[in-house]
Every structure is written in structure tokens, then in C-alpha cells.
Amino acid sequence: MVISAASREKIALEIAKYPKPRGALLPALHLVHAEHGHVSPEAARELAQIFEIRPFEVMEVVSFYNMFFATPQPRHQVRVCTNLPCSLRGARDLLHRLEAHLGVHAGGATADGRIRIGHEECLGACAYAPMMRVDHQYHEDLDVERAKRILDALD
Amino acid sequence: MLKAPYVTGYLTEHFADDAFGTLEGYLERGGYQAARKALREMTPEAVIELVKGSGLQGRGGAGFGTGLKWSFMPKGSDKPKYLVCNADESEPGSFKDRLLMERGPHQMLEGILIAAWATGASKTFIYIRGEYAFPADQVERAVAEAYAKGYLGKNVMKTGFAHDVVVQRGAGAYICGEETGLLESLEGKKGQPRKKPPFPAQYGAFGMPTTVNNVETFSHVPHILKKGAEWFRGFGTEKSPGTTIFGVSGHVARPGLYELPLGTRLDEIVFEHAGGVPGGRKLKGVIPGGMSMPILPAGQLDVPMANEFLRERKTMLGTGGIMVMDETTCMVRVACVISYFFRDESCGQCTQCREGTGWMNKIIERIERGAGEEADLGILLDVAAKMEGQTICAFSDAAAWPVQGLLRHFRGDFEAHVREHKCPFPESFEL
Numbered sequence: 001m002v003i004s005a006a007s008r009e010k011i012a013l014e015i016a017k018y019p020k021p022r023g024a025l026l027p028a029l030h031l032v033h034a035e036h037g038h039v040s041p042e043a044a045r046e047l048a049q050i051f052e053i054r055p056f057e058v059m060e061v062v063s064f065y066n067m068f069f070a071t072p073q074p075r076h077q078v079r080v081c082t083n084l085p086c087s088l089r090g091a092r093d094l095l096h097r098l099e100a101h102l103g104v105h106a107g108g109a110t111a112d113g114r115i116r117i118g119h120e121e122c123l124g125a126c127a128y129a130p131m132m133r134v135d136h137q138y139h140e141d142l143d144v145e146r147a148k149r150i151l152d153a154l155d
Numbered sequence: 156m157l158k159a160p161y162v163t164g165y166l167t168e169h170f171a172d173d174a175f176g177t178l179e180g181y182l183e184r185g186g187y188q189a190a191r192k193a194l195r196e197m198t199p200e201a202v203i204e205l206v207k208g209s210g211l212q213g214r215g216g217a218g219f220g221t222g223l224k225w226s227f228m229p230k231g232s233d234k235p236k237y238l239v240c241n242a243d244e245s246e247p248g249s250f251k252d253r254l255l256m257e258r259g260p261h262q263m264l265e266g267i268l269i270a271a272w273a274t275g276a277s278k279t280f281i282y283i284r285g286e287y288a289f290p291a292d293q294v295e296r297a298v299a300e301a302y303a304k305g306y307l308g309k310n311v312m313k314t315g316f317a318h319d320v321v322v323q324r325g326a327g328a329y330i331c332g333e334e335t336g337l338l339e340s341l342e343g344k345k346g347q348p349r350k351k352p353p354f355p356a357q358y359g360a361f362g363m364p365t366t367v368n369n370v371e372t373f374s375h376v377p378h379i380l381k382k383g384a385e386w387f388r389g390f391g392t393e394k395s396p397g398t399t400i401f402g403v404s405g406h407v408a409r410p411g412l413y414e415l416p417l418g419t420r421l422d423e424i425v426f427e428h429a430g431g432v433p434g435g436r437k438l439k440g441v442i443p444g445g446m447s448m449p450i451l452p453a454g455q456l457d458v459p460m461a462n463e464f465l466r467e468r469k470t471m472l473g474t475g476g477i478m479v480m481d482e483t484t485c486m487v488r489v490a491c492v493i494s495y496f497f498r499d500e501s502c503g504q505c506t507q508c509r510e511g512t513g514w515m516n517k518i519i520e521r522i523e524r525g526a527g528e529e530a531d532l533g534i535l536l537d538v539a540a541k542m543e544g545q546t547i548c549a550f551s552d553a554a555a556w557p558v559q560g561l562l563r564h565f566r567g568d569f570e571a572h573v574r575e576h577k578c579p580f581p582e583s584f585e586l
Contacts, residue, residue, distance in 0.1 A: 019361040025343030064345040066327030083247045085404035092585040122247035126404035127411045136288035
């Protein structure tokens with residue numbers, strides 16, 4: 001079993017909140033990501049069993065959403081918002097400089113498995129641009145040097 | 156946590172005060188009195204009539220009458236009925252719901268309780284976009300506080316009314332802000348919108364009668380209950396009453412949030428409140444209501460921010476996300492960003508949208524590179540026209556409108572790219 005007993009307990013609690021069990025699939029996928037960082041084929045099979053659906057039904061949900069992954073991920077997800085309000089205030093320049101700083105192109109991951117960097121569509125921080133999301137945390141009103149320091153401090 | 160707005164109104168009056176986000180602090184400032192009044196002293200019908208009379212319109216983008224929407228819920232049905240709070244705020248340029256959840260989660264919950272009483276809903280699902288981890292934490296904390304003190308649960312404020320609230324976090328998909336896309340996602344599926352009819356009031360979450368309202372819409376409700384429809388109509392215009400929270404971003408001196416009456420003029424918001432364009436540069440254009448809404452050129456900002464006036468200028472209030480662009484801005488680059496967004500976020504269900512968004516983006520990027528032809532402008536307008544009104548949801552329309560708006564007001568920018576075989580705006584923001 002790749003999904004731990006603790007996560008299974010939490011998934012059961014989520015299922016109890018919904019009129020139909022499948023309502024808890026997104027919460028369950030978040031729990032699996034918190035544990036493993038992605039949904040492996042084994043995890044998909046186990047989720048399919050829990051929800052009494054087929055593994056492909058789990059994976060078509062995984063592939064639809066930007067925050068779910070089907071393959072192993074680096075330790076940190078970094079996303080620079082490049083939508084219009086952020087682009088107007090230098091987001092593309094910030095992204096390009098961070099790409100150079102890490103030595104990877106947007107969409108790629110550092111060789112040491114620390115960071116995947118990419119761009120993302122509007123994150124709802126339009127007045128505090130440019131900004132980036134590091135895992136579940138927003139960093140706003142950024143300048144290049146501060147953004148570099150934030151990335152350098154990641155484990 | 157987001158700063159309080161630069162200009163506050165009844166929604167955001169206490170937002171500089173961190174305690175307002177807690178149950179204790181909210182109660183000290185008159186919180187949950189409106190819900191108590193509704194549940195103890197008013198029939199559901201009376202609540203609906205009051206909200207109808209206030210003229211409150213949904214603040215999620217479409218502007219539908221809130222009381223009318225509530226009245227669509229079947230009466231005396233033996234099926235369970237649900238509310239959904241749409242907190243999937245993803246419209247580029249919009250960040251007001253984030254503020255309302257971070258600084259006023261109990262105000263939103265009180266609105267939800269009143270709506271639940273009015274519609275007979277036994278449960279509310281609050282669907283928050285996955286990227287909003289911090290706002291979702293605040294809402295979950297507030298929900299836990301409300302359960303612990305009897306403001307949610309089996310016997311709400313000892314009135315015998317039962318109501319549960321479930322918070323679900325999305326996982327990154329703009330289309331889940333479309334109400335039926337949201338319902339699909341809530342049910343653990345891909346967020347692909349449903350065909351309507353049936354409308355959610357007949358067949359909504361998990362097949363049950365459901366009303367979907369936006370975070371801000373719920374947040375207005377306690378104030379209407381407490382102070383009345385006439386008081387509410389004292390703000391805004393005759394057809395668009397109340398305040399809203401405008402988000403101002405882009406090339407302005409003071410980007411941020413501003414709670415102002417609907418009908419406040421756009422030039423007043425941009426120049427007086429947000430301080431105008433910095434650096435002595437001139438204004439070029441403003442998107443008035445989130446990215447789906449067509450742009451207005453600098454000469455057309457003398458318009459009150461309410462749909463009855465914005466429609467005359469072929470645009471709409473949307474979510475009140477105001478994006479300001481100065482004279483250096485290349486409008487073809489703006490079109491690149493916008494068309495890329497819609498291409499990326501199309502759910503792929505309808506051909507016109509899936510193909511049309513990709514096609515538009517390809518043509519616009521070609522024009523920006525200097526490889527466009529005169530005929531491309533006609534093709535763009537032709538594709539945009541064929542994307543309107545042809546699909547399951549309004550996403551396709553929302554992808555067509557901004558491109559049409561840019562070509563309506565800034566066709567010269569596109570023609571210059573074609574003529575000069577390059578981008579003639581070297582000072583513009585980087586792509």
C-alpha cells in the first residue's frame with residue numbers, strides 16, 4: 001500500500017462529508033500529493049478501489065488540474081504569475097532571470113531535484129505584482145534579488 | 156494577509172482590524188445579528204423578498220439578481236437542497252474574494268447562513284481555488300469556530316435550524332469558476348461545464364437543487380438584512396445598487412483594492428483613487444472588469460462602473476478587475492497574453508472553443524513576431540464571431556470578446572505590426 005493508514009483515515013473523514021463518496025476525490029488527491037508529491041499508478045489503483053471507480057477515472061482528473069501530477073516531482077514547485085497585470089509590472093523579466101539563476105527553462109526542474117520552475121496564469125495577486133507561488137505560499141511585490149534569495153533558501 | 160483596501164465601505168469597514176476575522180471579534184462588531192434576526196423573526200419568503208427588493212446582483216461576473224436566483228429553488232421538495240459558495244476566483248485582474256475570505260470569513264459565513272435559511276438548504280459547499288491556500292485556511296478556521304460555538308451544525312443559534320458547511324479546495328483550473336464546471340469538480344470530476352437546462356436550481360450539486368453564489372455576493376447579505384433594502388439602494392445606481400470592491404492593477408501609482416459604490420466613474424477610480432499612470436506617461440487603455448471584458452481606450456473612461464452604462468461602450472463590469480495600461484503598451488502583446496490564457500484554460504469540450512482559442516492565439520503571436528498578413532485581422536474577427544454563442548458555457552464568448560475589443564479600439568497597433576513586419580513598441584512590457 002502506498003497510501004498510508006493516516007491518509008486513508010483522513011480520506012474516510014472527507015468521504016463522510018459528501019452525499020456521494022466521489023465528492024471527496026479532490027480532497028483525497030490533495031492528501032496523496034501531500035504524502036507523495038504525485039499520483040503514482042499504484043496510488044491511482046488504490047484510490048480507484050477506495051472510490052469504487054476505475055484507475056483511468058482517477059487519472060483523467062489528475063491530468064485535468066494544474067496542481068496534480070502523474071510523475072514524481074522535485075521538492076518545490078515555483079510558479080511565477082505571467083498573466084497580464086503581472087506582465088505589465090515585469091513578471092516576464094523576473095521569470096527569465098530566475099530561469100537563468102537556476103539554469104533551467106520554465107517548465108523544467110533543477111538537476112538536484114529541488115525546484116521545478118514555471119509560469120502560471122493569474123493567481124489573484126494583481127496589485128502586488130510581480131509575484132510567485134512557492135508550493136502553497138505566495139511571495140508578492142517581488143524584486144529579482146529577493147526572489148533569488150527565496151529560491152536559494154529552499155531545501 | 157492582504158492589506159485592507161485603500162477606500163473602505165460597509166463590507167470592508169473593519170478589515171484593517173485583524174480581530175474582525177475571528178468569531179469573537181466579529182461578534183463584538185455586531186456579527187451574526189442579521190442571521191439571528193432572519194432565523195428567529197423572518198420567514199424564508201420574507202428574506203427572499205427583502206433581498207429581491209434590495210436589487211443585489213451577483214458579484215461573480217454575470218450580475219444576475221440574487222433574490223430572484225434564490226426564488227428559483229423548489230419549495231417543499233423532499234430532496235436535500237444545497238448552496239455552493241463560488242470561491243474559485245480566477246478571473247485575471249480579480250483578487251477581491253481573496254480579501255473577503257482572508258479578512259472577513261465570518262461575514263461571508265453569515266451571508267451563507269441567511270441564504271441557507273431563505274432557500275432551505277441543508278449544506279453549503281465552499282469551493283476555493285487550490286492556489287488560495289492561505290484564504291482557505293482562514294475560511295476553514297472560521298468554519299471550525301462557527302461549529303464550536305453553535306453558529307453552524309445541528310441547531311444553529313438554538314433555532315432548530317440545521318446547516319453544515321464543507322470546504323473543498325480546487326486544484327488549478329480557471330473553468331471551475333464557471334458554476335457548472337465547479338459542480339462537476341465538486342463531484343470529483345474534470346471541471347467541464349454542463350449543458351443548461353437543467354439549471355442548478357433543478358439539478359445542481361450531486362443532482363440536487365442548488366444555488367451558486369459568489370463570495371462577495373454572500374458578504375453583502377448580512378448588511379441588507381440588518382439595515383434594509385432602502386439603505387442598500389442608497390449606494391450605487393438605480394439599476395446597480397450597493398458597493399463593490401474594485402481591484403486596480405497594472406500601470407497605476409497605487410494598485411490595490413477599493414470599495415466604492417457601483418456607478419463610480421472609471422476615470423475617478425483610475426486617476427483619483429489609484430493615482431493615475433506613474434512616471435509622467437500617458438494612459439493608453441483600461442480593461443474594466445477582468446480579462447474577459449473588452450478594453451476601453453483612454454478617451455472612454457468617463458463611464459460609470461455599472462453594467463447599464465458599460466454596455467453602451469460594448470463592455471461590462473464583470474468582476475470589477477480594472478487593468479490599466481500606459482502609452483508604452485503594445486496591444487498585440489496584450490492580445491498575446493490574453494489569447495494564450497484562454498487557449499491554455501479551454502476545457503476542450505466544445506470544438507468552437509478548443510480550436511478557436513488555439514487558432515486566435517497562433518494568429519496573434521504570428522502578428523507580434525512580424526509574420527502576420529493583412530488578411531489575418533479579418534480571420535481573427537471571423538474566428539471570434541464564430542466562437543460566440545455556440546458553446547456549452549460562456550468561456551468561448553469570454554475568449555472572443557477581449558480580442559474583438561482590442562481590434563475595435565487598437566486596430567492600428569495590429570496594422571503597424573503587419574506593415575512593419577515587427578513589433579513597433581520597443582518600450583512595451585516584455586513577453
